[in-house]
Amino acid sequence: MNDIYDSIYEAPARVNLIGEHIDYNGGKVFPVAINLKTKLYFRFRKDLDITFNSLNTNLFIKRNLENLNYEKTSDWANYPIGVIYILKEKGYIINKGFDMLFESNIPLGSGLSSSASILVLTCYALAKEFNLNIGKKEIAKIAQEAEVKYCGLSCGIMDEAIISLGKKNNGIILDCSEFKYSYVPIDFKDYTIAVLQTNKKRALTESKYNERVKECNSALEILKKHYNISNLCDLNSNELENIKESLKNDILFKRVKHVIKENERVYEFKNALGIFDFTKLGNILKESHDSLKNDYETSGFHLDTIVDIANNFKDCIGARMTGAGFGGCAIALIKKESFIEFKNYVEEKYFEITKINANVYLVEIEDGPKKIK
Numbered sequence: 001m002n003d004i005y006d007s008i009y010e011a012p013a014r015v016n017l018i019g020e021h022i023d024y025n026g027g028k029v030f031p032v033a034i035n036l037k038t039k040l041y042f043r044f045r046k047d048l049d050i051t052f053n054s055l056n057t058n059l060f061i062k063r064n065l066e067n068l069n070y071e072k073t074s075d076w077a078n079y080p081i082g083v084i085y086i087l088k089e090k091g092y093i094i095n096k097g098f099d100m101l102f103e104s105n106i107p108l109g110s111g112l113s114s115s116a117s118i119l120v121l122t123c124y125a126l127a128k129e130f131n132l133n134i135g136k137k138e139i140a141k142i143a144q145e146a147e148v149k150y151c152g153l154s155c156g157i158m159d160e161a162i163i164s165l166g167k168k169n170n171g172i173i174l175d176c177s178e179f180k181y182s183y184v185p186i187d188f189k190d191y192t193i194a195v196l197q198t199n200k201k202r203a204l205t206e207s208k209y210n211e212r213v214k215e216c217n218s219a220l221e222i223l224k225k226h227y228n229i230s231n232l233c234d235l236n237s238n239e240l241e242n243i244k245e246s247l248k249n250d251i252l253f254k255r256v257k258h259v260i261k262e263n264e265r266v267y268e269f270k271n272a273l274g275i276f277d278f279t280k281l282g283n284i285l286k287e288s289h290d291s292l293k294n295d296y297e298t299s300g301f302h303l304d305t306i307v308d309i310a311n312n313f314k315d316c317i318g319a320r321m322t323g324a325g326f327g328g329c330a331i332a333l334i335k336k337e338s339f340i341e342f343k344n345y346v347e348e349k350y351f352e353i354t355k356i357n358a359n360v361y362l363v364e365i366e367d368g369p370k371k372i373k
């Protein structure tokens, strides 16, 4: 493969440590880029065709730069095509055809942002190949715009931002209302983050996700009549009783309660990490999961099962679902030295209950996209 393609690029996946379903509510999130990767092999063509191939699926898609309209049959290639579409819409010159071959070891559709990884990687590679002067922040914005406008998921900026801005051994605290961020060195000392993949295919993710976004927007519209706010995350938990009164709607109140408290947990988590208070970190993860399960209702049987199993393990101090939810992955903070024991314990118990094999693995915190050839 290395010989027949001119360039090779790679981009990471991500896990969000804390701040779930917060980005589109204008609050703060705390994600990290991880060492599961999408690779992109690239070469120019002599015509205006663009082709998309993957070592992970059988699909081969051929399109043309003159017609980038959304076509359902283009399947996952709509992610890279969406990026090209947005770049051209913004006036960037993409005037030569090319072949793109993707390869990924990110479990697809598992809540680790395999799609944002493809989007950011495509934008990063095209910026290099066509000499477009686009910074990392702008790459994240273009990739997000492709996902929202072209692929139809009303997602926030978190995934694309951390994948584009990722830095080895650092997380970012990202203020999603203004897209401001700062790096936070991550040192879990004797502990580590394990990723627990439920292998439960995420169900209804797009529709349920968009439904949550709509619920939050409806709540915001009502609350704007009572408070001088631009986002739900401008509110704080001292106001919860009054907010309940103003909303007069139990479902919307549960959603808003999650958003406000989860946003506050981001700083609590950062502070606890700063003083190496691992018990506190574990408790914050547990609180976050309970809130996503009971108030935001984005968990589900498989995620709850794997999180409960993890929490029952002696050297796990806390676990929670990560990402959009409705299936996918959880994270757990565990003692490093107990990893093998933890992995066997979780995989065995999870199979007993669900008859599905889970995968438990360790991840390292990685850099954003790179050109590797």
Ligand code: GLA
Binding pocket: 016, 019, 020, 021, 022, 023, 024, 113, 155, 156, 157, 158, 159, 323, 324, 325
């Ligand atoms: C998905 C979205 C993100 C974010 C998370 C939930 O990963 O793409 O923008 O909303 O869900 O925190």
